[in-house]
Amino acid sequence: MRRLPSLTALRFFEESARHMSFNKSAAALCVTPGAVSRQIRLLEDALGARLFDRDHKGIRLTAQGTELLACVSEAFDSIERTTRKLSISPKSERKRLTVSAPPTFASRWLSPRLGSLMDAVPDIDLSVRTDATGEFQCTIRFGHEARADHRSALLFIERHVLVGASKYAGQDVVALLERLPTLHVLHNDARLTLWPNWLDAASLSRGFAENGIEFSTLDQAIRAALAGTGLAVVDRNMIADELHDGTLAQLSPVESTGPYGYWLDIGPSAAAQDHVQAFAEWLRGEGVTNANAAQP
Numbered sequence: 234m235r236r237l238p239s240l241t242a243l244r245f246f247e248e249s250a251r252h253m254s255f256n257k258s259a260a261a262l263c264v265t266p267g268a269v270s271r272q273i274r275l276l277e278d279a280l281g282a283r284l285f286d287r288d289h290k291g292i293r294l295t296a297q298g299t300e301l302l303a304c305v306s307e308a309f310d311s312i313e314r315t316t317r318k319l320s321i322s323p324k325s326e327r328k329r330l331t332v333s334a335p336p337t338f339a340s341r342w343l344s345p346r347l348g349s350l351m352d353a354v355p356d357i358d359l360s361v362r363t364d365a366t367g368e369f370q371c372t373i374r375f376g377h378e379a380r381a382d383h384r385s386a387l388l389f390i391e392r393h394v395l396v397g398a399s400k401y402a403g404q405d406v407v408a409l410l411e412r413l414p415t416l417h418v419l420h421n422d423a424r425l426t427l428w429p430n431w432l433d434a435a436s437l438s439r440g441f442a443e444n445g446i447e448f449s450t451l452d453q454a455i456r457a458a459l460a461g462t463g464l465a466v467v468d469r470n471m472i473a474d475e476l477h478d479g480t481l482a483q484l485s486p487v488e489s490t491g492p493y494g495y496w497l498d499i500g501p502s503a504a505a506q507d508h509v510q511a512f513a514e515w516l517r518g519e520g521v522t523n524a525n526a527a528q529p
Contacts, residue, residue: 242276243305245269246284250294250302260379260387261517328508329358334373336363337451338495341471343373346519354511370503371512374496375420383498386517390494391468393431395485396475398461402482407437409484414463415445416454427466427489434489455481 248258249269259266277284284298294302334343339361347359362369372383379385401409417424428442446463448454455472458465459480469488475481497516503509 238276238279239272242272242279244309245272246276246298247302247305247309249273249285249292250298253292253294255292257387263384263386327356327358328506329360330371330508330512331360331362331369332371332373332512333362333365333367333369335375335495337455337471338373338375339363340452341455342495345474349519350512350515353515354508357508357512370500370506370509372498372500373516374498375493376496377492377494379496380498383500384504385499386497386513388495388497388516389470390491392470393427393466393489394469394483395431395435395464395487396458396467396472396481397464397484398459399479399482400461401464401484404484406435406485409464410437410441415442416457416463416465417442417445417447418451418454419447419449430489431466431487435485435487 245258245262245268248261249255252258252261255266255269255273259269262269273284280297280301282297283295284301285292286295343361350357350359373388374380379387395406397409397413401413415428417428419425424447428445429439432439432441446457448457451467451471454465455467455475457463458467459475464484466489469476469483472481476483497513499509499513
């Protein structure tokens with residue numbers, strides 16, 4: 234008979250190691266941080282080894298934790314591949330998954346990653362909608378807190394940077410702000426607080442952003458910035474390609490974080506459906522990968 238630690242504890246350990254945060258792993262697992270902490274303690278007690286170093290800065294893997302993570306991740310990957318292969322046959326019924334997402338998120342973040350989704354969950358027929366009305370199994374939402382009536386998981390928090398066309402790279406930021414219009418995004422007919430938050434973080438006057446040009450979507454503001462029309466404060470998660478290829482330049486190292494981010498909401502009636510769970514797992518994994526890749 235095999236003598237193995239709790240699989241639940243191992244699952245919580247792997248998720249915590251991926252996020253390097255008990256709070257973030259709790260959100261991904263849809264449990265409380267206390268539940269995650271208890272499972273990690275039980276696992277450490279069962280193994281007789283400390284897996285994480287904990288201090289005021291957060292958590293870090295110990296040498297024993299690093300060794301266990303490699304083994305656990307490989308084992309879970311193998312189990313997932315095999316069970317998915319067994320559960321999908323040529324005769325299996327394809328399932329339609331309807332997802333609502335904000336327009337900019339859908340076009341700039343989700344769409345480029347759909348090839349990875351089709352590889353990970355090949356039996357899904359996906360419908361992506363950008364309207365907020367109707368019935369959806371999953372909703373990707375821009376907000377700052379979980380919904381009480383849904384299973385909600387935080388995908389990632391916005392990380393705002395000042396950007397402009399490549400021709401403005403290296404120029405003095407204050408001189409650019411004095412000369413060029415600021416590009417604003419509206420939500421419910423009010424400006425998002427992107428500019429005031431960034432100016433506060435940069436210790437600059439909010440007066441720089443009093444006027445400017447307003448847009449109904451973030452994508453419109455990004456396109457205007459690409460054209461050299463003005464300057465924008467944009468979530469760097471949405472412009473990774475433009476920053477990489479140099480068509481947009483980050484004009485200042487200052488970054489303002491949150492308070493908003495993107496959340497995955499799953500309705501109570503859909504939470505137990507296998508294809509919904511598979512999509513949610515893929516999406517959370519992509520969110521973690523995206524957050525790590527966005528580190529400057």
